[in-house]
Amino acid sequence: MGKSLLVAYGLWALGGPLGLHHLYLGRDSHALLWMLTLGGFGAAWLWDFWHLPGWVAAANGTAVPAKRSGTVPAFSLLRLAGQVAVGMYFGVVAALGPPWVPALLAQPLAVGLGVLLVSWVGDQMTEVPSTLAAAFLTSLLLQGRVLAPLPVSVAASAAAQRHRRYKPWLACLAFPPPLACRGLCGAAGVAGTLLSLPRAALEILLLPLRASWRLAELLGFSSASPARDSGASFKQSSWSQRQQWAYEVLSLPPGSATEDVHRSYRELAKLWHPDHNRHRAEEAQRRFIELQEAYRELAAPRRAAGG
Numbered sequence: 001m002g003k004s005l006l007v008a009y010g011l012w013a014l015g016g017p018l019g020l021h022h023l024y025l026g027r028d029s030h031a032l033l034w035m036l037t038l039g040g041f042g043a044a045w046l047w048d049f050w051h052l053p054g055w056v057a058a059a060n061g062t063a064v065p066a067k068r069s070g071t072v073p074a075f076s077l078l079r080l081a082g083q084v085a086v087g088m089y090f091g092v093v094a095a096l097g098p099p100w101v102p103a104l105l106a107q108p109l110a111v112g113l114g115v116l117l118v119s120w121v122g123d124q125m126t127e128v129p130s131t132l133a134a135a136f137l138t139s140l141l142l143q144g145r146v147l148a149p150l151p152v153s154v155a156a157s158a159a160a161q162r163h164r165r166y167k168p169w170l171a172c173l174a175f176p177p178p179l180a181c182r183g184l185c186g187a188a189g190v191a192g193t194l195l196s197l198p199r200a201a202l203e204i205l206l207l208p209l210r211a212s213w214r215l216a217e218l219l220g221f222s223s224a225s226p227a228r229d230s231g232a233s234f235k236q237s238s239w240s241q242r243q244q245w246a247y248e249v250l251s252l253p254p255g256s257a258t259e260d261v262h263r264s265y266r267e268l269a270k271l272w273h274p275d276h277n278r279h280r281a282e283e284a285q286r287r288f289i290e291l292q293e294a295y296r297e298l299a300a301p302r303r304a305a306g307g
Helices: 005-018 020-024 028-041 043-050 052-060 077-095 103-120 128-142 151-160 170-174 177-221 226-249 258-270 278-304
Strands: none
Touching: 005 020, 005 028, 005 052, 020 028, 028 043, 028 077, 028 103, 028 226, 043 052, 077 151, 077 177, 103 128, 103 151, 103 258, 128 151, 258 278
16 A cells, blocks of 8 residues: 555654654654654754655655665765764763663663664664774773763764665565564464363363262262352351450450359459449440350350260
8 A cells, every 4th residue: 555645744743753754654763763862853853844755755666766886875974963963862861860770881882772773774774783892992981971972972973884884685674573573473372272282181081070070969979069168167267256256255365264254254244234334334235245145155065065
């Protein structure tokens, strides 16, 4: 499907500093640079206005390809200025970054990446090791000074310009990343399916056993079921909580002797009897009822066990 010049201008106007028009035209490196620098610090975004017709024609395949004189592109003062500016910008951002990152590592790396990003815009490229080496060597000489991003960026830009060349097989470079991503996703899906096969086979093998167990429960041949076991454990748990509450009401430690239960009940019953607490009748009535319930909770099972 051909690219529309009107759509390109619309994206340039609405999201030009974020590189939306470059994304639309398939200029991914330009789009990334614009996203990180807000349209080349604004000025490059305005400069795009006059180049959009040519880029749309190139995206549609109707533009006349420029003739290349040799394997080394012509020197561009504009590209060199962009490399220095973006390298300095990345270096300053790295200097203002997290303090636990060593400046001798973060700053030259950031400057080198900024220079490389500008170097790989369009149909040109450069050597990555040479550019990063120039950035790190210059940074070591300056020992992290305040104005270090400027000379480091200049050195890295000079190295990038020294090793500039055209990108080979642009079409081949455009297609392998999505194809590789698609291949990895497909491989992950196949691996997930293969890993789930043993579990599915085990479920199928256990299906007759589970069906027979369920039938035995329905017919009453099974001695116990998970539901009954859970009900029994719930009942036992609630019974233990009830006894714990009874001991707390009688102010006794758990497991106290029967004599201690009788003695504590008699003392607390006298203390909280409603006839002796007419000035706080409601509280006394409530506490007296709690004492009776707690006493029945602890004394009744002991009487049954003893008689």
